[in-house]
Amino acid sequence: MTRQQMKAMAKAQLGNQIFGNTWLIAVGVITIQTAISYFVNAIPVAGQVASLLVMGPIAYGVASMFLKQTRTGEKMDIGDIFNGFKDDFSNTFLIGLMTMIFTVLWSLLFIIPGIIKSYSYSMAVYIKVDHPDYDWKQCIDESQRMMQGHKWELFVLDLSFIGWLFVGACCCGVGTLWVNAYMAAAHSQFYENLRRTEIMNNVENVDPQFNAYAFDDRQN
Numbered sequence: 326m327t328r329q330q331m332k333a334m335a336k337a338q339l340g341n342q343i344f345g346n347t348w349l350i351a352v353g354v355i356t357i358q359t360a361i362s363y364f365v366n367a368i369p370v371a372g373q374v375a376s377l378l379v380m381g382p383i384a385y386g387v388a389s390m391f392l393k394q395t396r397t398g399e400k401m402d403i404g405d406i407f408n409g410f411k412d413d414f415s416n417t418f419l420i421g422l423m424t425m426i427f428t429v430l431w432s433l434l435f436i437i438p439g440i441i442k443s444y445s446y447s448m449a450v451y452i453k454v455d456h457p458d459y460d461w462k463q464c465i466d467e468s469q470r471m472m473q474g475h476k477w478e479l480f481v482l483d484l485s486f487i488g489w490l491f492v493g494a495c496c497c498g499v500g501t502l503w504v505n506a507y508m509a510a511a512h513s514q515f516y517e518n519l520r521r522t523e524i525m526n527n528v529e530n531v532d533p534q535f536n537a538y539a540f541d542d543r544q545n
Contacts, residue, residue, distance in 0.1 A: 326514075326518045328478070328481060328482050328485060331482065331511055331514045331515055331518060332482075332485070332507075332511055332514075334514050335507060335510035335511040335513075335514050336507070336510075338394060338395055338398070338510050338513075338514070339351055339506065339507065339510055343503060346400065347400055347401075348503070348506065350400055350401050350403060351391075351394075351401065351506040351509070351510065352502045352503055352506045353403055354387060354390060354391075354401060354403060354406055354506070354509075355387075355502050355505045355506045355509065356502055357403065357406055358383055358384075358387055358406065359502070359505075361379060361383060362376065362379075362380065362383075365379060377418075377421070377422055377425075378418060380421040380422075380425075381409065381417045381418045381419065381420050381421020381422060381450075382407070382408075382409025382410045382414060382417040382418055382421070383406060383407075383409060384409070384417075384420075384421055384450050385408065385409035385412070385417040385420070385421075385450045385453060385454065386405055386406040386407055386408045386409045386410075387406060387509060388450040388451050388453075388454055388513070389405060389408055389409075389454045390402070390405050390406065390408075391509050391510055391512070391513040392451060392454055392455075392513050392516065392517070393405075394510075394513070395510070395513040395514055395517050396517065412457065413453075413457060416453065416459075416460050416461045416464070417450075417453060419460075419461035420449050420450060420453060420461045420464055420465065423461055423462075423465060424443075424446040424449060424465060427442060427446065427465075428442050428443045428446065440480075441476060444472060444476040444479055444480060445468060445469045445472050445476060446465055446468050446469070447468065447472065447479060447512075448467075448468040448471050448472060448516055448519070449461075449464040449465050449467075449468040450464070451513070451516040452464045452467045452468055452471070455520070471519055471523070475519060478515075479512075479515055482511060482512075482515060483508070486504060486507070486508050486511075489504045489507065490504050492504075
């Protein structure tokens with residue numbers, strides 16, 4: 326599936342009317358995620374600790390909501406954004422924490438390795454949604470394997486939203502909430518496309534602990 330097709334499917338997923346119910350629910354989800362991050366980080370010291378505790382579970386909740394909508398077309402339930410606190414909190418928390426730590430460590434070498442690794446880990450929360458029995462290590466390892474050869478594709482997909490982000494920023498920043506909802510839907514489409522491609526190639530069920538990327542951060 327091409328980048329243009331994924332973006333078209335993301336638009337179709339959210340609906341043709343940007344102020345329609347589906348769009349507004351998606352924007353509401355992004356607004357809640359952004360607000361939680363902003364207000365938590367605004368608290369000195371304690372806020373930084375709290376941010377570490379909530380970013381993984383919230384990211385998991387958002388991923389699960391958009392992925393379910395991608396697959397079923399059902400409207401999202403905003404309350405599901407907190408699923409990460411109910412569904413294996415320890416591992417959804419550790420996915421967020423460890424991907425941040427690994428990315429920061431790679432960024433110490435230079436900014437580019439950090440960016441590359443952030444894309445390597447980008448599918449971890451989606452993998453957790455599809456594999457509730459996986460722990461954080463398996464999700465990160467599987468994400469690295471899954472993204473091998475596809476990081477550039479996701480990077481270019483993200484770059485294609487720069488113009489929209491600029492337009493959104495010109496609307497007092499409020500428009501970026503719609504753009505971020507659009508991007509979240511596109512990321513969900515990207516993951517689903519990768520997953521279906523692997524099913525067609527009969528590699529979906531590769532066990533992360535036996536693949537070449539398990540805890541081998543030397544791989545890009």
